[in-house]
Amino acid sequence: MSQTDTTSGALTALSIKALHQGITSGQFSVMEVTKAYLDRIERFDPALNTYITVTQESALKSAEVIDNRIRAGELTSPLAGVPYALKDLYCTTGVLTTAGSKILNNFISPYDAHVATQLKKAGGVLLGKNNMDEFAMGSSNESSAYGCVRNPWNTEHVPGGSSGGGSAAVAARLAPMVLGSDTGGSIRQPASFCGITGIKPTYGRISRYGMIAYASSLDQCGPMAVSAEDCALTLNVIAGFDERDSTCSTEAVPDYTATLNNPLAGLRIGIPKQFFAEGLNNEVATIIQAAIKSLEAQGATVKEVDLPNSHLAVPVYYILAPAEASSNLSRFDGVRYGYRCENPKDLTDLYKRTRAEGFGEEVKRRIMVGAYALSAGYYDAYYLKAQQVRRLIKDDFVQAFKEVDVLMGPCAPTAAFKIGEKINDPVAMYLEDLYTIPVSLAGLPGMSIPVGFTQAGLPVGMQLVGNYFNEARLLNIAHQYQQMTDWHTRMPAQFV
């Protein structure tokens, strides 16, 4: 170490760009960075529970290899040597992959998810696998079979979900960047609750191959990091066509960093009036409005837009997602991998007990809802109807984007709530996602950036929604905002 300020605390405060520069200039090594993060995880994670698995040994091993390869000039990616963590629904060869469920408590994946391969190829160092709501079903991280995750800004509060392990890890700097997944808001809401930056790209932008499915027509991978710039650098590596996912787009991938510095003058911001209606916490509303004002000051124009069907998004989502999930989760049967019940007395008993014992309550509830919605006699009234209304919701957005470039509003109606507060009321928990779900149903890219704190010191995120495949614009806006503000670089005092 050549400079005195590169102590482990300082290393973990660096952006991905700074890490890359420091590593390539020989200021510090990948090994030093990796150790700095592993040290912090050891020190702080017991209080937060953001990791289900820490891959300490393999991280140290690959740090050494990557140091050599960078010196040999074999690795030039901006992510070379950068540590990262994956939500525990990304399959990783030889590493436990649980999806937050007991039913996969012994599942050592025999293969890598597409995004895991991409990050490996780029020379990233996998620190471990993040805690999550079981099978990504939840908005608070309380449904994990591996214990709830605590919000670094206030450990009595939830980090959001389902990518709550990852968002809390980034907030506490237990990883500079993680991959989450978003089905109905699972990147944006926890990013908002933890005061970090997260982007859910357009549906199909990133391959779902190797991502354990919740609801296939909605699931999308995305990065969560401190800044929009770090998200852009990551997206450059993971976005793009993969022939193993039939729903993955062939749309060309731009360099997301190239447009970060574009000016905001002339930007047309749309404010969906439904996103500021009854139910939104006043403090949150005020903070979001202030953020929008500051963008207006940069030359953006603001216009109210109408998404008349958005209030139907939650019911549509809670039919479609469980329906797909009920089928996606049928493969967990105790035959080829995963948990198997003791002494099954016959085949039916094997299935029923394995699944009843292996799945948690929320997962079972959604499987039941989904199976019911698809069952004979209800399919048209529930599933088909929901798919029709889904199109109405999408059409609202298509209409809105004829007049504006980006939509802005809250990610969630409140800041992070207390652990246990909503756990016994599933419907109240579902309504947490009312601003993020319409965007997921439409398949549009959405983002959360930190825009302030409540009186109680909890972060508030603003949601940006872009047109299809226009992630670059969202990252540009977010980056410009982050050039003017420092909300995203603040750290929870307890974990400095």
Added chain:
Amino acid sequence: MEWEIVIGLEIHAQLATQSKIFSGSSTAYGAEPNTQANLVDLAMPGVLPVLNKKAVEFGVKLGLALDAEIGKRSVFARKNYFYPDLPKGYQISQFELPIVGKGHLDIELEDGTVKRIGITRAHLEEDAGKSVHEGFVSQSGIDLNRASTPLLEIVSEPDIRSAKEAVAYVKKLHSLVRYLGICDGNMQEGSFRCDVNVSVHKPNTPFGTRVEIKNLNSFRFIERAINYEVQRQIDLNLEGKKDQIVQETVLFDPDKGETRSMRSKEDANDYRYFPDPDLLPVMVTDAEIEAIRATLPELPDTKKARFISEYGLSTYDAGLLVQSRDEAEYFETVAKSTGDAKLAANWMNGEVAARLNRAELEFEQLPIKADDLVGLLKRIQDNTISNKIAKDVFEAMWNGEGTADSIIEVKGLVQITDTGAIEAIIDEIIAANPKQVAEYRSGKDKMFGFFVGQAMKASKGKANPATLNDLLKQKLAG
């Protein structure tokens, strides 16, 4: 009033692709268990299906051959049920929008009339794995090599009225898929499996309750199973126990000659079909359809008509020869090379068919090449050997003893046409049988056969029959 039998068939034809319908695993038959089951076939968490182009092409091919509507937009759905040979807990199949819509297939009945059987639809889907029971106590072993092998399920209208019609339909479809090269048709290996829906009723009354007989894998079993089931249903009707005929799925036990209810299908009544969100709608353009149409071979019905007009064959002979594409091509080679289509047809539907039948072989397994059969028939045509000797030569060829010419030479089977040699034989026989000669000459014409027999025997069958006849008549006339 007689009972009317109503039959509809669902045929599962395994498509002859190299790789599986949704993964790059091999579809080759007979591998060690689970060695051809990859991550997708095993339904590992996170894996996704990608559709095989060839499977779609094969579906369109069949649709065109059945003169059916082609599903220009077809959709894969999930059929949800739990079974250990179904690793995902759902089968990917086509439900509302299949690749092939309404079409038809003409079958020929025993009396020579043609009957048109409606095809309801044909859809693409994936096969399941297999359960192995032998060698386990109270457990089963699961082999997923077959999982995700592409299938076309071909569904007929309930237009079939007898077991014989059902067999004719299955045979015709079996022949068609092999013509098209989309299925190897191997019934033993399960490449072509039939489910038969059977019910009985009195004409002009509603259809009876239907029973589905699953997984019949030979033409003979199809006929026996239907006959058994029909009789069972008629008997129950006659005994006033009509309510004991319930809609169910049964298996046919060929050893006992009976059907029995399948327990595993008891609660499989609510499959919760919905479009598979991992797959997108499959679009086939008109241009693609026309390109596929251009690759279609001449199909059996067209070929049969041509054989009748071009070669002057009987309907019966032509019908037999077009059953398999290989056989029809074989025939044409032989007919053209010998210039005698009748001779070629007689041999193929006679000696060749009989020999295959005796050996229980399919035409494709015939050990004699077309050119070699031509070699044999040419020796009949040029009178080198008689038709009778030719049969012996054929047998030797079957046994791999060589070409017709080499066998004829080695065995010294060349026909004796030299009148001098034949006369010498006749003279000897006349001299040795004075009593029979006297009888013949006194008007007992029947004795002529005796002399032919003796002469043939003496010539070891090689005497040219026509020459022998002529000379014998002359000599006996004195």
Added chain:
Amino acid sequence: MAAITIDEVKKVANLARLAVSDENACEYASSLSNILVLADQLEAIDTQGIIPMANPHDAIQRLREDTVTETNHRDEYQQIAPEVEDGLYLVPQVID
């Protein structure tokens, strides 16, 4: 739509192969009913002529060339299986 009965819960649980006790069935009946009350908001929406949306992009299926790309990894894949013998996955007896 009407509230879900315990019998319906049991039927659906059987379809989904989830063991449920009588006590659980009661709980499911009420929580499922609550969720479906939420879903019943859709009933009033006029969706005549609206094409159901299965995928955000209304894209079409890409096709794979028919080539074998896989090799045998049985031993590796079966290392994580609960019970195998002679290369077969074992389950309680399957009765056709």
